[in-house]
Amino acid sequence: MFSELRLSGCKKLVLIGISLLVATTTSDAQEQALSEAFMPSRPSLNFYGLPGAIDMPSAEAMPDGQIAIGISSFGGINRYSASFQFSPRISGTFRYGSIDNAYRGGYKKYYDRSFDFRYLLFKEKEVQPAITIGLQDFSGTGVYSAEYLVATKNFTQPLTLPGIVKVTAGLGWGRLGSKGSIGSPFGDDRSTDQKKLGGSPTYDQWFRGPMAPFGAIEWQISDQLGFKAEYSSDAYVFETQQRDVFDRKSQFSFGAEYQLKNGLRVGGYYLYGSKFGVNAQIQLNPNRPSIPFNIAGPRPVILRPSRTNSPESYGTSWAQLEDAPSDIQKVIGAELEDTGIKIEAVSVSPTRVELRVHSDKLTNQAIVFGRVARSMARILPDSVETFDIILINNSLAMSKVSIPRTAIETQEFVPNASNALLSYANIGDAAPNAPENAFITPNRFPRFSWSIGPYVRTSFFDPDRPIRADVGIEVSALYRFAPGWVVGGEARQRIWGNIGDSRRTSNSVLPHVRTDAVLYAREGDTTLENLYINKQWKPSADTFARITAGYLEQMYGGLSTELLWKPADSPLGLGIEANYVKKRDFNQRFGFQDYDVFTGHASAYYNVGNNYVAEVDAGRYLAGDYGATFSLTREFANGWKIGGFFTLTDVSSEDFGEGSFDKGITFSAPVSWFTGSPGKTTFGQTIRPTQRDGGQRVTVPGRLYNQVLSGQENSLIADWGRVWE
Secondary structure, eight states: OBOOOOHHHHHHHHHHHHHHHHHHHHHHHHHHHHHHTTSOSSOOBOTTSSBBSSSSBOSOOOOTTOEEEEEEEETTEEEEEEEEEOSSSEEEEEEEEEETTOOBTTBSSEEEEEEEEEEEEEOOOSSSOEEEEEEESTTSOSTTOEEEEEEEEEEESGGGOSSEEEEEEEEEEEGGGSSSOOOOTTOSOOOOOOOSSBOSOOGGGTTOSOOEEEEEEEEEOSSSEEEEEEEOOOOOHIIIIISOSOOOOOSEEEEEEEEOTTSEEEEEEEETTTEEEEEEEEEEOTTSOSSOOOOOOOOOOOOOOOTTTOGGGGOOGGGGOTTHHHHHHHHHHHHHGGGTEEEEEEEEOSSEEEEEEEESSOOOHHHHHHHHHHHHHHHSOTTOOEEEEEEEETTEEEEEEEEEHHHHHHSTTSTTHHHHHHTTOEEEOOOSSOOTTOEEOTTOOOEEEEEEEEEEEEEEEETTEEEEEEEEEEEEEEEEEETTEEEEEEEEEEEEEOGGGOOOOOOOSSOOSSTTHHHHHHHOSEEEEEEEEEEEEEEETTEEEEEEEEEOSSSEEEEEEEEEEOOTTOSEEEEEEEEEEEEEOTTOSSOEEEEEEEEEEEEEEEEEETTEEEEEEEEEOTTSOEEEEEEEEEEOTTSOEEEEEEEEESSOHHHHOTTSSEEEEEEEEEHHHHHOSOOOOEEEEEEOSOOOSTTOOOOOTTOHHHHHGGGSHHHHHHHGGGTTO
16 A cells, blocks of 8 residues: 655655754744734644645644644545644644545455645734645555645634634645646646555655645634635545545535534534535644643742851851761652652762752653752751752663752742753763762662553554454563662453454565564463563763663563663764564463574664654664664653654565555653643554564663653753743
């Protein structure tokens, strides 16, 4: 369903994406306040899951960071979509659709996967409309392939009508140029053949062939109720002329929508003069938690008396007392206990105190720093002028944040207090271990934690059954018996599932490093997901190291080693990982199969700003192929992560099979965003249009970069707005 990759086309696509991303950083901040005054905070979505009217797109962008989920159906055509506003101007959509009675590929119902890309050229202003350029199904089979240039303008209470009237007009190519063409300004050479394998960006087809106009009017009477009317330029050639899916009688469609209080928007429509349809959509934003964060408020800072009025309070003899470090640990530790912040070590001098701290609950390290600094200002003797706070995660010192005590005492209530405090903070590398004379908190180890609960394992895009799942109970445990050492494991008992019922066996010509997933699901009811021992440490102030051995994941066990260079104040990180792994038995107990491989990668990570992290991993993959994986991820201050990736190796698209090369989108969300309670538990998913054997990596628990990133300079600055919470 995806076609052969053309390397030059892929390079071109990457360069376009990078250039547009850079462009978003130049003027967005200046335009944001003005544009928000003229644009609704949540545009409605069309049947493709994009901002739009009914079937046609509009030029509006969703709010930055917005996630939209859409489900629509009419005339035997069903579409399921997920859209993400990756930046104020860039958005992407992944779509999975089905068409009844299409009889294609041996199936009565035809399934299709597609990706869209949109770029907001101009934001809406008082006179100027918003203008967006879009690529629809730009690397799929071509069933939904289209390009468009569209403009949208909002009018508040036009002709004394209540609410807002939105007017959209655009020009479309491909599907959106198949009805009412007014010419082919960029050439007629557009292929109508769908791709056999799919996956290749069809850049040589973009904006070629007939061009046709489309338009729409949306009347949003109130915050809840809206009406839509649309003129479509889509002739639905595949569905009405090549297949007898439905009868298209008109270019006009009409509909009404209602916004429910829980964020769900539903609509009913009459489309193309022959069919009724429905659309349901929900939008959420990682920047706006569904439940306010529930954490006890910080205690007020107690100002020191002036040295002039109380010189005796600035005495330094306390620092010579043997119990001073342990007393500081006890008193400050007791105050921080409710927030899950724990002190690992204390070092004192008359004018400077260092605390090494970690939090079992808070992922936002700016909050951790703020709480610790306030407690130090409340409790420490008046002679202490400088606070050094070492942020720790899993025994790894991520960074040292030094700040004058005076800044904590004076900056909380000034205008723009967070930025004012940041100007005093010095963020740098932390020593691997506490000084030799430091007080080490007793009874830190061993620590044991465990959990039991339900699990869901999913499988997507099987033409026989597009969504499959296994559900059951999982038990996981971690035993930390010394600094940097952990033994971890997870066992599962499947209660119900149908992933193993699939009869689609692997036809891969490569070693079956991933395409035997059905066999693992079929033979494993009671399984050992992983069981490993891990040691991690810091060889130096700016390097991190890890060794992991055991059953690493569902399919592989072995030995993994990693070394990461990541200075706390640098956007750049470099790493190298080497693994020797064997393929596990299908029943996922303790045995192995007769397949082993050396695999490893050299990695480069770069924070391009605003918590966008670009990553390149080059090396050898599980099937013995060589190549590189390119990814771009947006990481939010509250723990959300959303990104995309693609992998190019020396495996040809023919040998790779359907999809041509590995690609997908990933997301991870903190449970605390939905519950409001502090915690580090997350859930996530990687969605691949097709998972084959080329370009596959072993999953290793505890890779280093994501462990240390949250406590380093770029992430701290991005999260700094919450430092006073």
